[in-house]
Amino acid sequence: MAGEKKKKIVKTIKVDADKCNGCRACEVICSAFHAAPKYSSNNPARSRIRVVREPIRDIYLPVYAGEYAPAECMGRDKYIIDGKEYDECAFCRAACPSRDIFKEPDSGLPLKCDMCEGEDEPLCVKWCLVDALTYEEREEDIEEEAEAQEDLEIGLEALADKYGLDTIMETVAKMSMSKKGS
Ligand code: SF4
Ligand code: SF4
Numbered sequence: 036m037a038g039e040k041k042k043k044i045v046k047t048i049k050v051d052a053d054k055c056n057g058c059r060a061c062e063v064i065c066s067a068f069h070a071a072p073k074y075s076s077n078n079p080a081r082s083r084i085r086v087v088r089e090p091i092r093d094i095y096l097p098v099y100a101g102e103y104a105p106a107e108c109m110g111r112d113k114y115i116i117d118g119k120e121y122d123e124c125a126f127c128r129a130a131c132p133s134r135d136i137f138k139e140p141d142s143g144l145p146l147k148c149d150m151c152e153g154e155d156e157p158l159c160v161k162w163c164l165v166d167a168l169t170y171e172e173r174e175e176d177i178e179e180e181a182e183a184q185e186d187l188e189i190g191l192e193a194l195a196d197k198y199g200l201d202t203i204m205e206t207v208a209k210m211s212m213s214k215k216g217s
Pocket of ligand 2: 064065066068082083084099100147148149150151152157158159160
């Protein structure tokens with residue numbers, strides 16, 4: 036039976052790499068917003084947006100932290116756009132074992148953009164003075180069942196961020212064994 040339709044707000048940040056000048060203001064404000072306590076420090080290594088900067092080749096590419104990938108890719112991609120050759124992995128949003136980007140520097144836990152939860156507009160967008168980043172919201176219809184699945188995934192992701200994926204998997208395996216034994 037099809038679930039009931041509900042409205043969902045989809046938040047997106049459009050990146051115009053041609054407008055980015057590599058100032059890194061987005062990294063500064065993101066890391067300050069996520070410092071504990073808030074705004075107590077700024078360290079771009081803690082930022083959920085990182086700017087790939089290669090001034091000699093005129094490459095400035097803001098990249099957002101996305102999903103955690105537990106294994107590195109078997110192959111790599113190289114992009115050439117308008118004659119500029121981007122490094123392998125330059126467009127990738129994942130924290131993964133093959134590089135240090137998008138990992139909390141002290142704990143090594145993966146970082147992910149949360150769209151500055153609680154703010155009316157993402158702070159990196161506000162701080163980007165040249166409009167390389169643009170915030171957009173749109174409404175989409177979703178099935179209630181899909182929403183429940185998504186809530187579950189978000190909850191599990193938060194737990195995995197906090198305790199690590201292996202610990203979560205081991206705990207689930209233990210719970211499943213004890214259920215079978217009861
Ligand atoms: S604030 Fe804007 S211009 Fe500056 S590095 Fe970030 S995206 Fe590029
Ligand atoms: S939207 Fe917020 S959390 Fe995401 S990269 Fe920008 S400042 Fe960081």
